[in-house]
Amino acid sequence: MSSQTPRVRFAPSPTGYLHIGSARTFIFNWLYARQQQGTMILRIDDTDLERNTEASLRSIFDGLSWLGLAWDEQYRQSERLDLHRRLAWSLFEQGFAYRDFTPAQPAEEASEGETVGWLFNEAARNMEREESDRRAASGEPFVLRFRVPRDAPRTVSFVDAVYGEQSKEAKDIEDFALLRSSGMPTYHMASCADDADLRITHIIRGQDHLTNTFKHILLFEALGFGAMGFGAPRFAHLPLLVAPDGAKLSKRKHGPVVSVMTYAEAGFLPHGYINFLCLLGWNPKDNREVLSQAELVQLFRFEGVNRSNAVVNFTEADPIDPKALWLNAQHLRSMPVAELAPLVRAVIEKAGLPIPQDEASFPNVVDTLRARYSTLEDFVRLGRPYFAEDFAMEDTALEKLNAPQARELLRELGARLEAASEYTEASIEVELRNLAAERGVKPGLLINGSRAALTGQAVGPSAFALYTCVGRERAIRRLKAV
């Protein structure tokens, strides 16, 4: 038994934007593929013509490209319908499927009290082939259903890499549809046909598919999986991501918080978000949480995936999970400045702020500011005074400037700095402290005043570091203008 190179797939359907749960499924597939040096496949499961939209398709690609995790092969089910139909009809010819001319019935119509789970329509399941052919030929619409083996007792079972041994009686499985009356394959048919054809070795997907798996195993069997020269895929189901009230995350109910792009637009680093998602339902068992991409690839194990749903913490007021923010901050503060600086440059440019002229000092500014920022957007929102000429004077900062003698001394400090030959953190500190001593005021008056004058903020980096961040010319101008 040689271990085959894993082939995994992420199969979103373009019926909405890239969902946070889908993103995590993608990431776990990707981690496993990279760790095992396997193949990552992106398959667009677009067999539901009614609900597919181009906008959804674009947003899925937007979300995936933001994550920055590349895949190796790409397919679209709508381009593979011939395969699905061919296999469906071959199942029919072999007796594994039958036509059902019964119109679809809403499940809710079943009478209360005596609701018996529907499994199949007996007349259709037992219909003679001759009659079935005749009615089909006359143009009567039908769905093609899988004939679940239910004449003899049969237990369908498999071992899930996360949930362990799973089994279900075949008699409890309904005769699911393979082909719609429109001729379009259903999810079950298309997915299994493609998984077989694409030689998928590991199906890693949400737990909402756990009970579908029994159907898929039956389908794989009927498709002759064993005879196709390789084993049936292994399954790994992932616990679901749910809202704080425990409900399934949905676009309609929870709005854009479920979209990957909400985090992107909030200024998250892709890796900060990835790290956060990995910790929702998986952990490396050693209390480590801040993990690099290489570490995630190395440490990921199905055994480390747990089985209960995980809550994504958000409120109407704040769509961002606090832990995600913290993790992002950890990466923001520890990643190489050389990698962070271009990202910061991109967001401030996008926000329409002037790009710093001084190429050399920019990384230093970024380095100084990031210690107290959590997202890239913080550089735009809080960092404005460091990049733009116009910025707001906050009330708390105004109070500092309104302190007795503050304005007068700050203007004096500005004049001295202008006259000084040196402009370094150390030299500025000397000038400032000397001035304070000469005039008999506490250094704090000038320190806090400087921060207020230079940034319009009462809080921020060390006052002296701040001088070099703002730059000599601008600092002096702002001091003199108080």
Next chain:
RNA sequence: GGCGCCAUCGUCUAGCGGUUAGGACGGAGCCCUCUCAAGGCUUAAACACGGGUUCGAUUCCCGUUGGCGCUACCA
């Protein structure tokens, strides 16, 4: 209703018969300090319930409750 899955601090989680039930986020407090962060320290906070099995259950089994998923041409 049927079938399946799940159940440790507010949240993410460790735990795989004997622990002061550990860590992280968030909260509270202290230290540091030119402000705010960061950082360091301290602290509050959990085994859903009931039966078993066992010398001993958070841990194993059963049940209850609760949550989630699937349930006639969504994926």
